[in-house]
Amino acid sequence: MGSSEQRGGRRVFTWDEVQRHCGRTDRWLVIRRKVYDISEFSKRHPGGARLIGHYAGQDATDPFTAFHVDKTLVNKYLNSLLIGELAPDQPSSESWKNVQVTEDFRDLRAAVEKTDLLQPNKLFFAGHLAHILLLELAAWLSLWYFGASLFPFLLSLVLLSTVQAQGGWLQHDFGHLSVFSKSKWNHLVHKFIIGHLKGAPASWWNHLHFQHHAKPNCFRKDPDINMHPMFFVLGKKLSVEVGKQKMKYMPYQYQHKYFFLIGPPALLPLYFQWYIFYFAVSRMQWMDLAWMVSFYIRISLTYIPLLGVRGFLTMFFLVRFVESNWFVWVTQMNHIPMAIDHDQNEEWLTMQLHATCNVHQSFFNDWFTGHLNFQIEHHLFPTMPRHNYHKVAPLVRSLCAKHGLDYQSKTLFTAFADIVHSLKESGELWLDAYLHK
Template sequence: MGKGGKVDIDEPGASSDQKHKTFKWDEVKQNKWIVIENLVYDVSRFSRKHPGGERLMLNHAGQDATDAFLCFHTDMKKVRKYMSPILIGQVMPESDVNPNEERKTELHKDFQNLKLLAEKKGLFKAKPIFFLLHFLQLVLLDLLAAYIIYRSGFANWLAYSIAVACLVIVQAQAGWLQHDFGHLSVFRSNKMNHFVQNIIIGGIMGFSANWWNYRHYQHHAKPNTIKRDPDIRFGPLYLIGKVVPVEFGKKKMAKLPYNLQQFYFFFTLPPLLIPIYFVIETVYFLIKKRKLHIMWISIYLIRWYAMFVPALGLMGTIKLYFLVRVFESVWFVWSTQISHFPMNVDYDKDLSWFRSQLNSTCNIEQSAFNDWVSNHLNFQIEHHLFPTMPRHNYYKIAPDVKELCKKYNIEYQCKTMSQATYDVYNCLKESGELWYEAYNM
């Protein structure tokens, strides 16, 4: 690797043929190779071994994946080990460059300069005490909930409600905290990040870190991209954006009254996503990928059994589980989708990293409440641009991101919480109307 994580054509492992062979972009696209810093990599076999999953890498097939590559990876020494054997050459300079491509190249350079600026400011360095306090919050609230349940059980509805509230906070905040470690933004060691992520998402939340990483990295690589982003794969239940609703309408697909989805959405996806869909998807993923190492999930189940069954019984504990999951799910969907649902949803247009993130993501204005309830993911734009940056530094890079947006006339959207919530309703309504009009043509 070159300095700053760039790949050198003269790196060890690259043969003479690899160093001098050149390819046209048409060849790259036809063979579904990937380009990083103008170097061409054949990922057809390696994609199956890629830690982020085969689909993540193939979603960039035939494209320049430089920005995504540099933004996702932190341990370049380890990456170098895998890159050299699949290097096959470099891209041939095009004689006639499209003005749009020139502009895209300029934006790429400016974004990389912005990333270097963030590194110089130390914005990729985490504050251990910040994450330690958040972890202690989870432990204390979990123990408090167990103590309240042990002392009161179902007898005191107020005490029981307080215990439920504590557990909901634990699960929601644990989700944000494991998210930090999953993005490798806390420790320098990737192994340590993944280890702590397993403790939190497995032992505290009862889900698989492998499953979460597999789906979440795809979302970051191609947000709001049809057939690429798992977070917008709603099947026949909901239609969002302006493209899919029209396609469904023209094909006379009417499995549900989509012109009413702005109403039934709030009573279906928010409360049911985590307790139903995520549980089913996790089990399916673990079986399909043969990742049956369920030690961490077992710790979660044993912990809940020991903490609540003696006071509530088995059925009472199951009821508590679903009650907590429903409220957690509403919190999660509300906090995350207000930054994505109302934004552009389309097929992959191979936009630059910077432009694609801004097209599909918006911020929620900063406040003590908004920062806490979303754990600084109200700075969703900055998080998507710099996924390995510790979240307590997002606000520091935000002014520089705004300046770059102004230079390229890219809209930087920042909304109030109420406006963002209303926009979810409004975008569902608009998409439903588009379907209805196309269906009745």
């Protein structure tokens, strides 16, 4: 059945036809069996053209449901893009290996929406913001009261590094629209926290992070694995591909060792620190740039009188160094050891389970990781307030057990160690493929 056929006055399509519209300038996708032409709209998509384009030619029902909190507003845009629907003889997705998995997950999603699991406790987030502000005040007071000798300097360094790391987890909550029912309030507080408290552009975070959620661990679609293969080879399949292609940008067989030099210590102070300014200026994100500048003005006026210019710069880059180690180990422990491959167009639950794992719950783990130890639940329900992840986790585990899906949860130390082990394994696979035909 082709696009020329009509059903109730509406055009109907086969998956073969939908799949052909997956280029840069010609993009269709499917949501709840309806076919939409997003070719022009993708350029105006608030999440960016790349994000929505990653589902061109595919079924986007579950990511659409997961990412949008105001369905009424979004449906107004969708109506103008509707061009038809799937033919009655077509499956709901062109690639689902187990339709029952998707149906059961959507039943779980519907059950979650009927409870209070998607409702935030605003006092929880207010408390986290308050503890961040109090830590920053304590960092300043330690220098103001005790002076800039070694011990108060180190104490202030630890406190400010904690402020930056915890601020990163908190901006993540508002960026995912997890706190307020109105998107505009989430966006405003997000800009304040990531811009004024951390000195980074919200638009940069949105651009990268939602692509990661849409297609985690998918090469050329997940920006978080863009270091492959320039600095690291990742995943069992991709590392062998690079080896067979005789590509060697780095001595990958040693990547599990040089990761400690150019990975956690270097990402924020040596790369992100300049790139965020380039991003904001090149994309003319002037409001974000203003929020960023307010951070650098504030922190300079606060600490230069206490430390001098040289002492302030030393403090600033040491904070970025500590924060970078904290950030990289936490954000990569859930993904780098998992399956990394080209987009296999798996259905939502299976894709997220293949690409993510959890770290066991504890008060420290929850605080230290910003509840990203519940990475599976976060990826399945990205707008869910983080204080509810532990409540939905048993339901997710039960669903995974029903369908034989591997639900991994580890100790924090094991999760960190698995990053190194996986880098060592993929480096060895690369070397073997590189040396042999």
